[in-house]
Amino acid sequence: MAKRNSAKVQGAKLSSAKVSGGKVSRVSTIDLLKAWWAHHKDSCSNSLLRLLSTPVQTFLTCLVIAIAIALPTGLFLSLQSAQQLGQGWQDSAQMSAFLERGAKPLAIEKLQASLEKNPSIKSIDVVSPAKALSEFQRYSGLGDVLLELDENPLPTVFIIQPVNTLDDTKQLSALQKTIEASPLIDTVQLDLGWLRRLHELLVLGERFVIALASLLSIGVLLIIGNTLRLAIENRREEIVVTKMVGGTNGFVRRPFLYTGLWYGIGGGLLSVVLLIVIGLWLADPINSLIGLYESEYSQGGLSVSAVAVLLLGSACLGWLGAWVAVARHLRQIEPT
Amino acid sequence: MICFDNITKRYGEGHDALGNVNFELASGQMAFLTGHSGAGKSTLLKLIMLIERPTRGNVLIGGKNLAQVSASQIPYLRRQIGVVFQNHQLLFDRSVFDNVALPLQISGMPAKDQGRRVRAALDKVGLLHKEKSNPLALSGGEQQRVGIARAVVNKPAILLADEPTGNLDPKLSAEIMQLFQDFKSVGVSVLIATHDISLINSMNCPIMELSDGRLIRNDIEHVASAAMEPH
Ligand SMILES: Nc1ncnc2c1ncn2[C@@H]1O[C@H](COP(=O)(O)OP(=O)(O)OP(=O)(O)O)[C@@H](O)[C@H]1O
Ligand SMILES: [Mg+2]
Numbered sequence: 001m002a003k004r005n006s007a008k009v010q011g012a013k014l015s016s017a018k019v020s021g022g023k024v025s026r027v028s029t030i031d032l033l034k035a036w037w038a039h040h041k042d043s044c045s046n047s048l049l050r051l052l053s054t055p056v057q058t059f060l061t062c063l064v065i066a067i068a069i070a071l072p073t074g075l076f077l078s079l080q081s082a083q084q085l086g087q088g089w090q091d092s093a094q095m096s097a098f099l100e101r102g103a104k105p106l107a108i109e110k111l112q113a114s115l116e117k118n119p120s121i122k123s124i125d126v127v128s129p130a131k132a133l134s135e136f137q138r139y140s141g142l143g144d145v146l147l148e149l150d151e152n153p154l155p156t157v158f159i160i161q162p163v164n165t166l167d168d169t170k171q172l173s174a175l176q177k178t179i180e181a182s183p184l185i186d187t188v189q190l191d192l193g194w195l196r197r198l199h200e201l202l203v204l205g206e207r208f209v210i211a212l213a214s215l216l217s218i219g220v221l222l223i224i225g226n227t228l229r230l231a232i233e234n235r236r237e238e239i240v241v242t243k244m245v246g247g248t249n250g251f252v253r254r255p256f257l258y259t260g261l262w263y264g265i266g267g268g269l270l271s272v273v274l275l276i277v278i279g280l281w282l283a284d285p286i287n288s289l290i291g292l293y294e295s296e297y298s299q300g301g302l303s304v305s306a307v308a309v310l311l312l313g314s315a316c317l318g319w320l321g322a323w324v325a326v327a328r329h330l331r332q333i334e335p336t
Numbered sequence: 337m338i339c340f341d342n343i344t345k346r347y348g349e350g351h352d353a354l355g356n357v358n359f360e361l362a363s364g365q366m367a368f369l370t371g372h373s374g375a376g377k378s379t380l381l382k383l384i385m386l387i388e389r390p391t392r393g394n395v396l397i398g399g400k401n402l403a404q405v406s407a408s409q410i411p412y413l414r415r416q417i418g419v420v421f422q423n424h425q426l427l428f429d430r431s432v433f434d435n436v437a438l439p440l441q442i443s444g445m446p447a448k449d450q451g452r453r454v455r456a457a458l459d460k461v462g463l464l465h466k467e468k469s470n471p472l473a474l475s476g477g478e479q480q481r482v483g484i485a486r487a488v489v490n491k492p493a494i495l496l497a498d499e500p501t502g503n504l505d506p507k508l509s510a511e512i513m514q515l516f517q518d519f520k521s522v523g524v525s526v527l528i529a530t531h532d533i534s535l536i537n538s539m540n541c542p543i544m545e546l547s548d549g550r551l552i553r554n555d556i557e558h559v560a561s562a563a564m565e566p567h
Contacts, residue, residue: 035444241425244385245439245486246415248408335387 039254047258051266058266061227065267068220069314070274072213077275077302079205081286095176096189097158103184108156111184115158120175125159132157155186217317220267224260224321225328231259232329244335253330257322264318268311275302337363337494337525338384343393345379345549353379355549357393359556363493366516366526367556368536371546377529380546381496384527385417386410398493415443418487418524422499425483426471432458432482433467439490457485461515477508484515488524495519497528501535509535 051058099108112124127135132154137147162175176188232239242252279302302310338361345354354376361367369377382388383395386402395402397413405413426435436457440450458464461481463474471479480500487495495516501509513535520526530536536543542555 031446032444034446035441038447039441237425238427238429241427242438242442243411244414244419244421244425245442245490246411246413247442248411251411251442335385 039251043255043258047255048262050255051259051262058263061223061263062266062270064223065220065263065314065318066270066274068216068223069267069271069310069317070278072209072216073271073310074275074278075205075209075212077279077306079202079209082205083202085289095158095160095162095172095179097160097179098186098189099156099158099184100186101155103156107184111182112158115160115179115182118175118178120162120171120178122161122163124161127157127159129154129156160188220264220314220317221321221324224263224318225325227263228256228260228322228325229329232256232325232333236333239330239333240335243333249330253326256326256330257319260318260320260322260325261315262318264315264321265311267318268314271314272302272307272310337361337365337398338527339396340380340383341394341396343380343383343390343395345376345383345388346391352391352549354383354390354546357546357549357551359544359551359554361525361527361556363525364520364523365542365556366520366528367542367544368539369527369529369544369546370531370533370536373531374548375546376549377546378498379549381419381498381527381529384494384496385419386413411442415439415490416493418490418492418495420480420483420487420495420497420500422502426479426486428470428472430470431467432463432469432471432474435471435482436467436486436489439486443490453489454485457489458482460488460518461485477504477512480504480508480512481515484512488519493524495524495526497526497530499530500528501530501532506534510538513539 099111103111108126112126115121116124129152133152136154160179162172172190176190179185180188239252338359340357340359343354343357344352346352357376357380369380371377379388383390383402384397386405389402398416400413402413426432427438433454436454437450440453445453455464455467458467461484463478463481463485466474466478466482471482474482484497484500487497497516500516501512504512509532516526516528517539543553544551544556545553
């Protein structure tokens with residue numbers, strides 16, 4: 001009885017509140033913004049807590065994402081290293097310029113002087129016919145045969161070392177053409193075949209990595225989308241009730257988008273760890289390889305900016321994947 | 337407050353779940369909606385909630401034609417309507433307090449004001465002492481009352497209930513009806529769908545009876561015309 005009475009009193013209170021409170025239920029814009037911000041914060045932290053409450057499952061999902069991210073990233077980094085190494089080899093590209101047989105020593109000296117002024121040329125070694133012949137005798141095993149020749153058939157050769165900044169086979173070819181233009185030069189040999197092949201291989205590798213990265217990105221989207229589809233299914237009841245009492249699609253969507261974001265960030269962080277571990281494991285053989293080629297090769301590991309890009313990218317992937325799932329499944333869940 | 341203007345609702349290609357239904361429920365009026373199973377009671381409530389759209393005719397809520405309410409505006413309409421479901425649909429991953437606070441959270445009320453409102457609503461249904469409990473730890477009747485607290489916490493102008501006393505003993509049912517009467521007396525339009533004839537008879541409220549989608553009895557009109565007669 002007493003309870004009934006108190007309920008009545010409360011009812012009266014409710015009524016007076018309502019009379020004065022037409023405004024109370026109309027929330028001000030500032031309050032709405034605050035509430036919007038508060039819900040973002042809540043969704044952000046709650047979705048993280050929810051993920052951490054099932055640590056093993058969350059870790060495994062993040063690991064799958066991490067592998068999908070680390071694979072193309074690792075390949076990309078190796079490719080960059082290979083490109084740098086290739087650069088080092090290109091630096092050691094030499095050209096052999098064979099002069100016309102009848103060239104006078106004075107003219108040769110003049111030509112050498114003028115070529116040395118070319119900014120693309122670092123140095124020139126002159127191999128006289130006599131020196132060339134003696135070297136040829138020594139290395140070819142044809143010594144005696146050559147001795148029987150009346151005159152030295154070999155021309156003067158310039159061994160030309162281009163400057164290191166010529167990092168492109170095209171520029172090397174252009175330099176070759178310029179040198180060849182001189183009337184004293186017979187031919188210029190530049191063995192670009194293997195350099196070209198390396199270059200083509202690197203281009204191929206780059207395409208491969210891009211294709212792989214695209215495919216695996218789609219994979220990450222699908223993984224996150226599927227994980228979220230299950231999460232949405234598990235919270236169907238909550239979604240129905242929320243929509244029933246006036247929750248907007250944005251309100252319902254928010255926690256799931258944050259879940260996707262967290263998966264993306266988690267996967268990104270884990271992939272950085274994977275890349276660092278693999279990098280450490282590979283460091284020794286890479287260093288000795290570099291030592292072999294004596295190239296000034298900067299350690300092409302993960303830079304801070306690369307980590308930042310990677311995390312940002314994986315976070316974006318997570319968010320996007322969540323959108324895909326949410327757009328497909330949330331609309332289907334309506335009160336009935 | 338609620339006005340049905342010649343409403344027909346057909347699901348898919350089947351028969352009419354509602355046919356040419358007309359009625360008007362004013363503010364501060366409480367009515368029972370009854371009829372056999374499959375008569376169309378739930379369908380009628382769903383049309384008010386915009387869970388379903390009518391095949392023909394217009395539903396007006398507070399003078400607004402629901403045909404003009406777009407899908408993106410539906411949430412804002414629903415915030416003005418409190419609903420009590422038969423299967424109370426409480427969320428068991430949060431406390432009683434958080435269940436009741438959900439509509440306020442959705443409408444963007446500052447957290448400090450939410451507490452006051454939630455406690456007032458829980459106090460009204462006599463469950464203030466259970467605010468920290470999980471709904472799973474409550475009896476069926478208590479859960480039902482938490483559902484009512486959630487339905488009214490936003491101070492809606494309309495309160496709809498679909499079988500709110502299903503599975504409840506007569507004493508508890510009577511208590512819940514008393515709660516609805518209290519809301520009616522503060523100006524809320526209350527519409528209750530139920531089979532429970534004895535409950536209906538114990539209350540002095542107008543009755544609307546549906547049969548195969550037709551409104552075969554409408555006491556509201558009698559009440560209205562009775563009020564007209566002296567003039
Ligand atoms: N989503 C739906 N799709 C198709 N037909 C439906 C749907 N919902 C209800 N119906 C049909 O509409 C008619 C009215 O159903 P409704 O749920 O409104 O009845 P009710 O009066 O609430 O019955 P009960 O007392 O059993 O709850 C029934 O014939 C039912 O089969
Ligand atoms: Mg029903």
